[in-house]
Amino acid sequence: MPELPEVETVRRGLEKLITGRVIKKVAHDTEKSFPNATADVTAFLIGASVRKVRRRAKVLLIDLSSDYTLVIHLKMTGQLVFVGDERFGAGHPNDSLINELPDKSTRVTFTFKDGAQLFFNDQRKFGWVRLMPTVEVPNINFMQTVGPEPLEADFTWQQFAERFTRRAKTSIKAALLDQTVIAGVGNIYADECLWGAKIHPKRLVGSITKAEFKRLYTELRTVMNLAIEKGGSSNHTYINAEGKKGSYMDFARVFRREGLMCPRHPDVEIIKFKAAGRGTHICPVCQVE
């Protein structure tokens, strides 16, 4: 899925596009797409307006005037795409794409009172949408166990390093991907910040020095802030709420660049292998085991 920068990009788009709009209708395909969409629950959806769009880790939270919240996880291939009046006029940023919605991967369709629509599309069907009272959101298991937001202004490198102590015997990459350690890191930004900090992904957490944690913290924040600025990273599935792709991949140093040269070593090829069960990219000179 979308990692923190992609989910944040979607959040910002939705905030601008759907805040204040009144939901008139909701439709979904299978039970799995919207597990608790029973009539007594959707009663808190129909007629409610969007108050606020929040994000925690990789989860989107759409607060409604009914004091209920739509909780949405995009997982690997989820998208939330808004289609408003632009669909009927020229010059929409991605007319050809937008005009195809809904399509065969549309899972949930929200229709607003003014005719605009929000489509939850998800090719692999791992994602989900739930509706629950806003006050209960902090009690769900994920919210209770998820780690701190890495981009918060008051989050320090010492706090960052401290979060890892519990995972001393696993690899640094596995620990970075563990949402209970730090929120929002996924496969792209794990590889990117490990390269930036010159740390091999298979190094055990217990072997990482304070200086290395400090570098990793700085690199993670730098890379995620840059990615947000660029609208996230796009493969063939990710687009934001306006149907646009992000451009971070134009700035990636190692991710999905196997066979290309390391930015620090013009004569060294980036290699790919498996670490923490995921495709992993490194510069074999910058990052040694």
Added chain:
DNA sequence: CACTTGACCTGTCCGC
């Protein structure tokens, strides 16, 4: 507890 692995799905790409 900490840690690893397989499962959940569909689509695409690559080698035979």
Added chain:
DNA sequence: TGCGGACAGGTCAAGT
């Protein structure tokens, strides 16, 4: 052109 297998930006529930 077809087919099998690996792989894809993420969690979970199991197993050791």
